[in-house]
Amino acid sequence: MSLFYTPDITSDTYTLNEEESKHCVRVLRLSVGSRIQLIDGKGGFYEAKIMDANPKRCTISVVDKKKEFGKSNWYLHIAIAPTKNMDRLEWFVEKATEMGIDEISLLNCHNSERTIVKTERLTKVAVSAIKQSLKAYLPKINEVENFKIFIESTKDFIGTKLIAHCQTPSLPHLKTFYSSAENVLLLIGPEGDFTQDEVKLALINDFKEIGLGTSRLRTETAGIYACAVINGLN
Secondary structure, three states, X not given: OOEEEOOOOOOOEEEOOHHHHHHHHHHOOOOOOOEEEEEOOEOOEEEEEEEEOOOOOXXXXXXXXXXXXXXXXXXXXXXXXXXXXXXXXXXXXXXXHHHOOOEEEEEEOOOOOOOOOOHHHHHHHHHHHHHHHOOOEOOEEEEEEEXXXXXXXXXXXXXXXXXXOOOOOOOOEHHHHOOOOOOEEEEEOOOOOOOHHHHHHHHHOOOEEEEOOOOOOOHHHHHHHHHXXXXXXX
């Protein structure tokens, strides 16, 4: 059954926007009476039928809805330095969303290769990913923020705070410090890694140092690996 993103749905009758209407009627060739599914990105999962198959303003009627669909009892927040190549950052957002991530923050570190990111594009990637993976929650994607300011903003975070880096050999693995059903905030640095001062600042603010295995991973690969491990442990 075809799935559509409807972030502003508030009633049992709804009109798809022009882009989704065109995809529904002209691309998928759905007609009056056809059943479709909707997600609002806030945990709502709906089943609906088409009432008016207008390719610009397709109107649907909700016949069933579920709240908090697929909600987990833990929260995964990864703060990552944007990669120089935007395709690699988009790949991270896509795959992390498919596996299950709640929030992504973008860090401006000393060794960052990119300091400006259009989060609107990343949000579109995430929307496609939740539709692909049948998820009802759209991850929050935050604008690029200075590393020091971000670290200072995490003082009230309730859960495990971790920083992954390669400066110290044989750091304890991620799974050593993480228990299932725990909220977790994990920092992933740029290709040049975090500086010693950045690691020290994180440790002062109650982050724990962890490693991600014996291989030296690219930024986006480290983010995906961490996301996979935490999802696996849950």
